[in-house]
Amino acid sequence: MILNSGSPDISPDKPGENIILFEGTRYLVDYLHGDAPLAGGNGVVFKINNENGDEYALKVCKFPQETAETHKNYLKRMRFIREIRAFEKTSQAEHENIVGFIGQGELKIKNKTYDYYVMEKCDYSLGHYLDLQPDLTIQQRILLFDKILDGISYLHGYDLYHRDIKNDNVLILDNEPKICDLGLSAYRVRDMEIEREEKGEMIGPTGWFSPEATNKFLVENTSNKYNLDCVIGAKSDVFQLGKLFWYIVQGNLPLGQIAKSDLVASDSKSLYEAIRKCLIHSSKRRLSLDGLKKLVQDLRFEFGL
Template identity: 25%
Template sequence: MGSFLWYLLVVRMIQGNFTIIYIGEVMDGVHGNYKFKMVREEGHGTFGEVHHIELYNVADHHCGSYAIKFLKNLDPESNDRLRRRFAREVAYQASCVHTNIANIYLCNLRVEQPWFIMDLAAANLSRDLSGGMSLKGKVSAFNMVLNGIKYMHDKGFLHRDIKPDNVLRFAGGVYKVSDFGLVKNLNKEMESEVLTQIFAGGMGTPYFMAPEAFEGVYTERSDIYSLGALMRHMKLTSEDEFDSVISKCTMNASRDRYVSVAALQEDFRRTVEGVIRD
């Protein structure tokens, strides 16, 4: 794909135009500058589906294997709200240019089923954990998640759904935070109304949610709670040295948790140095 398309995406986002290149509906065939062939479904949820595609330009040059995520057709009553939510997801994720954030390259929000194209993941953290990971592998993966979430917080975004399924592994063993569907922009409080109308209760996955999140209260420290729950899920608790870090992340009162991801990173780094020695 290359930097040219990424440049187009960023410029259009700054201008407020979320449709970067009009490619057409999700189907095989020629669409504007590109065409893509649907290969297979990779996964689906309540509101969307992800498919593996092969992308080509109009000269039939193979650009590579990618993933396309598109919004499902739902009932007319909720369709408008879900389309706005999907547009927010695309805009926020595309604005996060970081090694440990999944990139978005192309999108079309004008068609009946809006979609975007991103890199194709080899697996997610959930699958890797089920297959068995070494302690070093877990530590490396969690460090990458910390890097991605810190970058988001620095930009004023809360993820609100940190869990293994939303951490994807790409070529070279690089893990990236993905799925911005529940992201909150701390600089735009009114945009939260879009999600509040869709989700009656707290947003997120219960096991990874901070106590206050069930009441609809989200801060950087609620994401930090989720990071602690992720460490626990990764069974880093088998090493006693990590227990204090997990405990501080997951304190019931948010004021007792780490004040920032940077503070968590520093404590985690010191702990790792005491556990893993070359």
């Protein structure tokens, strides 16, 4: 059967029987890993390959175009569309640490139309990669984080904030980190539609929330008597980057009030301070992205990189 706009229905439960016609080439659809698709908040990911051996990842929106604006899943479908638009914009000049965007389209499943996009297929998630590489040196871990930081900086250059930085949203291809999943991304210029739709919502991954994201969930729909910061912006990404840096170095997450003695993987005071300054509660006092880049460059010098 053909996966394509206006084509016959397909069965996502039997991907090996399905063919997608993408940019004039036929691709066989299969599960990404094992015998089940990889499902996220807004989409489901498969792998596709053609007779020439070209292999990519296919991400299909969970919610059809027919989803009514009043339906609870309408916002999730809109996030999927925004993710496609964000990839289209930022892929105009490719960056080696952003997952490669190949193209987008739509397909039919049970007489409903679903949006999809195609991206390069990676080897591992960051977490799986680190599990396979337990003996990475602290120098290698700093370099790994620096590449991820460069990718986030690239997105910020388009005035785009990721807002969902975590280990699962960094993939590895040929030992290079690739930032993926722009489903929660938002632009610096205020989008009143997004603000209205997301008011009081928990934005981001559990365990990785910035204080602003928590405030948004807890107080944005109240009188907010103390004018607590509910804006998830550039420094919210910095907060999550601080958590990710700690995770890459040590394998766990910093929670609560941290001390230098909690970072047992390295005795470098400057490494600890770089992370600590990312995790400052107030976004006004927190390190900026440029400030973090400067500290990481200092770390590279300190560690001879």
